[in-house]
Amino acid sequence: MHPRDLSDHVAYEAGRGIEEVARELGLDPDDLVKLSSNENALGPAPKAVEAIEAYAPSVHTYPKSSAADLRERLADRHGVTPAQVWLANGGDGALDYLSRALLEPGDSVLVPDPGFAYYAMSARYHHGSVNEYPIRRADDFEQSAETVLDHYDGERIVYLTSPHNPTGSEIDRADVETIAEGTAEETLSLVDEAYVEFSESPSMTDLLADREDVAVLRTFSKAYGLAGLRLGYAVVPEAWADAYARINTPFAASEVACRAGLAALEDEEFLEQTLETAAWAKEYIRDTIACPTWASSGNFVLCDVGDGTAVAEAAQREGIIVRDTTSFGLPGCVRITCGTRQGTKRAVAVLNDLL
Ligand code: PMP
Numbered sequence: 001m002h003p004r005d006l007s008d009h010v011a012y013e014a015g016r017g018i019e020e021v022a023r024e025l026g027l028d029p030d031d032l033v034k035l036s037s038n039e040n041a042l043g044p045a046p047k048a049v050e051a052i053e054a055y056a057p058s059v060h061t062y063p064k065s066s067a068a069d070l071r072e073r074l075a076d077r078h079g080v081t082p083a084q085v086w087l088a089n090g091g092d093g094a095l096d097y098l099s100r101a102l103l104e105p106g107d108s109v110l111v112p113d114p115g116f117a118y119y120a121m122s123a124r125y126h127h128g129s130v131n132e133y134p135i136r137r138a139d140d141f142e143q144s145a146e147t148v149l150d151h152y153d154g155e156r157i158v159y160l161t162s163p164h165n166p167t168g169s170e171i172d173r174a175d176v177e178t179i180a181e182g183t184a185e186e187t188l189s190l191v192d193e194a195y196v197e198f199s200e201s202p203s204m205t206d207l208l209a210d211r212e213d214v215a216v217l218r219t220f221s222k223a224y225g226l227a228g229l230r231l232g233y234a235v236v237p238e239a240w241a242d243a244y245a246r247i248n249t250p251f252a253a254s255e256v257a258c259r260a261g262l263a264a265l266e267d268e269e270f271l272e273q274t275l276e277t278a279a280w281a282k283e284y285i286r287d288t289i290a291c292p293t294w295a296s297s298g299n300f301v302l303c304d305v306g307d308g309t310a311v312a313e314a315a316q317r318e319g320i321i322v323r324d325t326t327s328f329g330l331p332g333c334v335r336i337t338c339g340t341r342q343g344t345k346r347a348v349a350v351l352n353d354l355l
Pocket of ligand 1 (some may be wrong): 089090091092093116161166167192194218219220221227231232
């Protein structure tokens with residue numbers, strides 16, 4: 001007895017946990033600076049922590065109505081109906097729901113190269129095949145409708161990432177519209193806005209007011225500091241909003257996650273501090289690191305260190321964990337998440353000794 005043929009599938013390579021690295025190096029986790037997973041350097045939103053603690057004695061019961069409350073709150077925020085908000089176990093879970101709702105055997109999807117690995121993985125899990133469009137280093141990772149449409153061949157989902165991980169580039173709203181116009185009616189253009197809070201550009205959820213072929217992905221993992229709770233969502237076109245009830249896993253987001261999410265949305269002070277810290281760190285890294293970098297609209301900076309694998313490994317031995325971007329299809333670079341003032345300064349000092 002065996003699983004089905006999974007030879008096309010690869011395991012998701014998450015950034016390594018701080019405890020795991022500390023154990024390996026024989027160091028105290030408090031002595032490590034982890035800037036490899038684009039987590040929030042300030043921790044979780046304090047109001048979310050209060051909500052989690054308050055709800056803890058009730059976790060033996062099945063979820064109540066917080067998912068409905070959160071969907072309503074998010075719908076208000078994005079100018080859509082609650083049915084158009086597909087809550088999930090992180091943005092990753094929302095990607096799976098989109099794959100489940102859209103893909104049939106034989107369908108294909110179009111993903112960016114370099115890009116976030118889970119787009120392709122989710123499509124393959126759902127019997128889709130994967131084609132790529134380039135985001136070229138020679139163009140400073142600029143994204144354009146022209147390149148996407150040049151590589152488009154009737155795929156069912158076109159994944160766009162803005163801000164883009166791991167490069168930090170953005171795609172213009174006009175380009176998203178051009179892509180949606182230039183693709184078949186049955187093609188969804190999905191704008192992944194996991195990092196949009198850190199960008200000066202507004203969210204593109206308002207495109208859904210006029211379009212039936214665009215969806216937007218959002219997460220509480222980054223700006224709201226709730227990566228461990230796993231809470232994300234897709235905002236989908238009105239016409240197929242009711243598919244959610246037919247495809248979602250029961251209790252798609254936990255009661256704790258939904259309560260924390262609702263509280264985090266109220267924590268404006270925390271969001272402000274988060275954005276301020278990230279803006280400071282981006283400027284500090286770009287001004288101080290002894291190698292070329294690219295402008296970033298996310299909470300991270302891509303740095304051209306020459307040999308990303310060697311530099312990330314050497315930095316780790318000094319207690320600084322950054323992300324080698326080879327696994328994104330981008331060798332030669334590391335991605336540094338914006339840390340606290342202290343952590344960022346220490347990380348850059350160690351990296352500069354290695355460069
Ligand atoms: N999209 C992008 C571009 C990401 O970098 C991430 C996080 N690694 C996600 C989506 C998913 O994040 P999460 O599942 O934590 O919401």
